[in-house]
Amino acid sequence: MEIKMANLTKIFISKDKKEVHAVDHVDLVIPSGKLIGLLGPSGCGKSTTLYLIAGLLRQTEGEIYFGEEEMSETPPEKRGIGLVFQNYALYPHMTVRENILFPLENLKVEKEEAKKRTFEMAKLVGLEEMLDRKPKELSGGQQQRVAIARALVKTPRVLLLDEPLSNLDARLRLQTREEIKRIQRETKITTVFVTHDQEEAMSISDEIVVMKDGIIQQMGEPQEVYDKPTNLFVAKFLGNPQINVFDGEIKNKEILIENMFVGKRDLPDQKVFIGVRPEGFIIDQENKSSFHFKVDLVETIGRDTTLIFDMQDDSINILDKKTFKAIIDAGFRIKAGDVVHFNIKPEKMHLFDINGTIL
């Protein structure tokens, strides 16, 4: 089921009578059968977007379509959605079986059919052996899988997940997100997965939507958005360690960081922000005219070595931070205090104008 949002807007009036534009003129198509990660910092409007799709909130302006059908007048229970929240919200006195079955009782589904579907859903989420347990006898990840089974048992047209993994510890979070991915692949149900964790969104989603202040910044396949961010916000939001952002300039078609040549671009002279992914530096100790700095800290973990450069005492400006990081092959013999000369891979370097828009 394709979901289309057209000019979708939600304005809240806060206690002190100020307007909060939680969702601001959003135009977005969520393709049928895909898993979309809705991603952005706290307060950017992710949950509000989800609740508008679900019909739990009424939009101030704009439309939501499921396929060709405009949904504004359709109440939540008639929209054919399955919802899963951060806190599993299972009925504690009921068994796993009763929890999954519950929505079907409301729909007055015939008993044998309901039993069969409950078992199928339990099997889908890998809990068919635990049907007689109570929620408190399950791990957090298992409880969340019951919540997913319960959301899916009505065979909804759309599955909406609001930070479903954030109450789980790191290992369970990884495991459960793989489960969600598998379940979505098997059921092919159109799914919107809300998270503020970029790594989680990147790993699970067919496409990600990055949001800020109620406005969609970019939508695309995770790798495509990572490789081709449309603005500085998106570039900084994706990737760990974060992209390094230097103050720089274009002069005679040369890209300069503090008068050091780092590349060429056919652009007019101007001040720019230069974003370089940590994996974008190539060591070239022979090239004495290249970008170079004294390394302050060397951390080797497995295959990778991270070089950390402290810029406190340099005149160079790095946005928000006083260090920059380069990830290099662990094979290089570099130690703290060495001066390191770099070339920068052009495809890992992104230029932004002073407003943060990609150049």
Ligand SMILES: Nc1ncnc2c1ncn2[C@@H]1O[C@H](COP(=O)(O)OP(=O)(O)OP(=O)(O)O)[C@@H](O)[C@H]1O
């Ligand atoms: N009922 C409400 N009344 C007033 N303002 C609200 C209401 N609900 C949300 N907001 C505001 O709308 C904006 C978006 O909130 P929303 O809950 O959608 O953010 P979010 O992206 O889900 O954040 P988080 O990651 O913290 O869950 C925020 O500024 C929030 O304070």
Ligand SMILES: [Mg+2]
């Ligand atoms: Mg939220």
